[in-house]
Amino acid sequence: MDSNYIESYNDLQVHQLMLLDTPRNQAYRQAILDNKDFIKGKIILDVGCGTGILSIYCAQAGAAKVYAVEASSIYEVAKSIVKENKFENVIEVIHSKIEDVTLPSKVDAIVSEWMGFYLFHEGMLNSVLVAREKFLKPEGLMFPESATLFAAPISVPSYFEKWSELDGISMNTFGEKIRNEASKKPVISTVEADCLLSDPEIVTWIDLKQVTQEELKSIEAEHLVVCNKSGKYQGICLWFSCTFPSQDTEPITLSTSPEDSETHWKQTTIVLPTEIEVETGAPVAFKLSMKASEDSYRKYNLEVTMQDPNEIQHPEYCPCYMTKCIVVRAMLDKYEKGDLESA
Incomplete structure (x- = not known):
């Protein structure tokens, strides 16, 4: 685990951003409460508990014991919040990396908010998988239990149209330079739903009970999508959704789609250096490659290759x-x- 990654969670503003993410909180809370018949009297492990909000949801659902593991100094805040909510007899906050933790028994469920930008980047999924292998009972549950990464071609007007006339001045030269810069590194920003040019394609789907660290090292997908509207093809947008276990109810899904309520993950855009005019029914082909960085397994190198639809x-x-x-x-x-x- 990277020391810089752990230290980044010492920042209270990082946790403020997550705590004010209502769709995130509501999805976890509803999923945990919907499974209260399973959670009641059980042992739960919260990986990367942060301020302890997910651990408290589990305690509210009747968990007998919650091990709340947090490697950063925010664990001190989590301890205070647990006490503030009068769950110190249920929730045990452990200041440690999950890789170094020893528990007295296996657990019935693992909860974790491990997702990073475009699902995997700057996330902590590998640590969750370590916890799964070390501590989860064979019949145990994972919250979330699966995750899906989506991609779709989009228009990116903020990188193209606005620079042709800015307060009476043509700034196309500047616009070209920032597009070239943006095409080298994914942009994290809010994408409006009407900028989507097609229905999304699934880049990858993972089952949290089965996926291995080896499978996560490299993810590649080739897609051909058909535009359902005319517009300017200027980039590829990525977002994800997570699905939680269901006990006789409709599964709860946390979505970061442009068509759903905004979350702190927003969306990820790969800006193209040039734009292409497309019409309704136009095929768009691209290859998406994601590879774990050699410097840090928490970081991914993302590459998009435009392809000729005639050759796909x-x-x-x-x-x-x-x-x-x-x-x-x-x-x-x-x-x-x-x-x-x-x-």
């Missing part, structure tokens, strides 16, 4: 406007209706 295999029922796809759709429709003659 299209899905069977591709709805794009390319002639080959129109012909294939027509033939498949006739086949389903029984209109094609037998060869």
